[in-house]
Amino acid sequence: MTKTAILLATCAFFGLGACATKEHINTHSISVINAEMAPAQAPYAKGMVVTANPHASQAGIEVLRAGGSAVDAAIAVQTVLSLVEPQSSGVAGGAFMIFYDAKTGKVTAYNGREKAPAAIDENLFMGTDGKPMRYLDGIISGKSTGVPGVMAMLDMAHQEHGKLPWAGNFDFAIDLAENGFEVSPRLAGLIIMASKFGLKNQEETRNYFFHEDGSPLEAGFLRDNKPYAHSLRLLAKDVRVMYEGELAQAIVDAVHEDPRPGLLTMEDMRTYKPGKTEALCSSYRDTILCGATPPSSGGIAVQSIMGQLANFDMKALGPTLAGWHVFSEASELAYADRNLFVADPDFVPVPSRELLDPAYLKSRANLISMDKALKDVKAGDPIGFKPGVDATPEKKGTSHFSIVDKWGNVVSMTTTVESVFGSERMAGGFMLNNQLTDFSFMPRDKDGKLIANRPQAGKRPRSSMAPHIVFNKNGQFSFATGSPGGSSIIAYTAKTMIAMIDWGMSPQEAADLANVISRKGSIRLEEAGLTEEIIIGLEKLGHTVKRSKGEISGIHIIRRNTDGTYTGAADPRREGVAVGE
Numbered sequence: 001m002t003k004t005a006i007l008l009a010t011c012a013f014f015g016l017g018a019c020a021t022k023e024h025i026n027t028h029s030i031s032v033i034n035a036e037m038a039p040a041q042a043p044y045a046k047g048m049v050v051t052a053n054p055h056a057s058q059a060g061i062e063v064l065r066a067g068g069s070a071v072d073a074a075i076a077v078q079t080v081l082s083l084v085e086p087q088s089s090g091v092a093g094g095a096f097m098i099f100y101d102a103k104t105g106k107v108t109a110y111n112g113r114e115k116a117p118a119a120i121d122e123n124l125f126m127g128t129d130g131k132p133m134r135y136l137d138g139i140i141s142g143k144s145t146g147v148p149g150v151m152a153m154l155d156m157a158h159q160e161h162g163k164l165p166w167a168g169n170f171d172f173a174i175d176l177a178e179n180g181f182e183v184s185p186r187l188a189g190l191i192i193m194a195s196k197f198g199l200k201n202q203e204e205t206r207n208y209f210f211h212e213d214g215s216p217l218e219a220g221f222l223r224d225n226k227p228y229a230h231s232l233r234l235l236a237k238d239v240r241v242m243y244e245g246e247l248a249q250a251i252v253d254a255v256h257e258d259p260r261p262g263l264l265t266m267e268d269m270r271t272y273k274p275g276k277t278e279a280l281c282s283s284y285r286d287t288i289l290c291g292a293t294p295p296s297s298g299g300i301a302v303q304s305i306m307g308q309l310a311n312f313d314m315k316a317l318g319p320t321l322a323g324w325h326v327f328s329e330a331s332e333l334a335y336a337d338r339n340l341f342v343a344d345p346d347f348v349p350v351p352s353r354e355l356l357d358p359a360y361l362k363s364r365a366n367l368i369s370m371d372k373a374l375k376d377v378k379a380g381d382p383i384g385f386k387p388g389v390d391a392t393p394e395k396k397g398t399s400h401f402s403i404v405d406k407w408g409n410v411v412s413m414t415t416t417v418e419s420v421f422g423s424e425r426m427a428g429g430f431m432l433n434n435q436l437t438d439f440s441f442m443p444r445d446k447d448g449k450l451i452a453n454r455p456q457a458g459k460r461p462r463s464s465m466a467p468h469i470v471f472n473k474n475g476q477f478s479f480a481t482g483s484p485g486g487s488s489i490i491a492y493t494a495k496t497m498i499a500m501i502d503w504g505m506s507p508q509e510a511a512d513l514a515n516v517i518s519r520k521g522s523i524r525l526e527e528a529g530l531t532e533e534i535i536i537g538l539e540k541l542g543h544t545v546k547r548s549k550g551e552i553s554g555i556h557i558i559r560r561n562t563d564g565t566y567t568g569a570a571d572p573r574r575e576g577v578a579v580g581e
């Protein structure tokens, strides 16, 4: 029995709270149990890559074939996604990556979240009239761009877990940027959508996404990107070019353009550092869930839903009216806690441990009745103090990918430029993020209380990204999952866990399954995937139901089967594919 298995057995007996001794909590007090799983039975014969785009999956598998690790493949995938899916993520964005090291059994949470410039204050998005600025004005501006973190994070992970030289992992993307890729239907559709907002404002974006006559690039058009190929060559030589060289300057210059220029400086860029902690892990039935730590709320919120559902027989309930009702109520309660308490732990105390304490989660689960929907759900009070009521607006861009290499190392990474096409500005052939609009626009609530996720100099905005790696009771890798989708990421990801752990579904069935998102007093659900009996039944229980024609989840799962092979699944709502070896 491994150290963790013993720990978990003890946890199961006493409840997780009993396990949260100092020894098992890192310096930020965020790891509920020690993030160390069983070393894998190396070598694994096969690897797998699941991403939102066939080129990106191909880039990843080629790196694995060439002897690369999951982290090497993640670099290839990210650099390709930045080109073929610029609406979702890019080299000037941010990400959270969970990494399972098969040799040591360690599970690490890498944090490549953007940081706010040193010159901003809590009124970043407040107008001179004392009111928050229009959300869209905040997005389409230089004010929304934080110091990009994803490449610095990948560099850090590569130094620790790369098997191939850094530079070679850029080859696929350089080649594609030079020679062109076909604009996908989704990208073409989103260019049309964004042309109504800010995508035509800047000369670079106008020239890149539109024909000379101003019409948008159509699906199938072969788009090259020489400036991006140039940027990639620079990055391949030295990632510092993004932080103190030519690319840093290009980003800073674009941020200072009108309208609404931002305050980002070369010094902000130079001093950026990615983060790394033990992953946030908690047990669910006979599995261990490991996810991202704050400032992402994804780990806490997904595990809060699961920790509450541990008090119900989800297997017996199944994907029925009762099953979805309980799932919805646990989600509603988890979102309420997440909204109020989670922000950057370097700036505000985040009660991660208290929020995931099984006794606390049981008390939350006890609020759930089987015959009546909860009304006016509020955050709990696990620490005797409540920050101001959150006012963070939340948009949806983003991409999730999962990778396993032949050694059994696993990457589960969610990556984003925030809204669709980020701040709708480009530099060096890539999009600039608008991640700072993930802060609450208002720093205080109506009672004058400070909001945890308010803007502050050098702070990272709260995220919903929820990349997870799930282990079985022996600490062996079971599956990796995660999704884009703004704050809905939390519900999408929890759904895949319940589907696979309790409802016996395959990865594809779990990804295909209807999304049901319950937060802030209503349930939004994909009506096509649910029976009328369930939908009307939820209404009869007192839920306010909003019917969705389709969500924009992008759930990309890899499961390890009992024979050691892998099964992958790409979300049919996006354009991704799973490729294996």
Ligand code: GLU
Pocket (backbone or CB within 6 Å): 395, 396, 397, 398, 416, 417, 418, 419, 435, 438, 462, 463, 464, 465, 483, 484, 485, 486, 487, 489
């Ligand atoms: N910026 C969001 C976050 O970090 C993600 C947006 C999305 O998923 O579309 O939570």
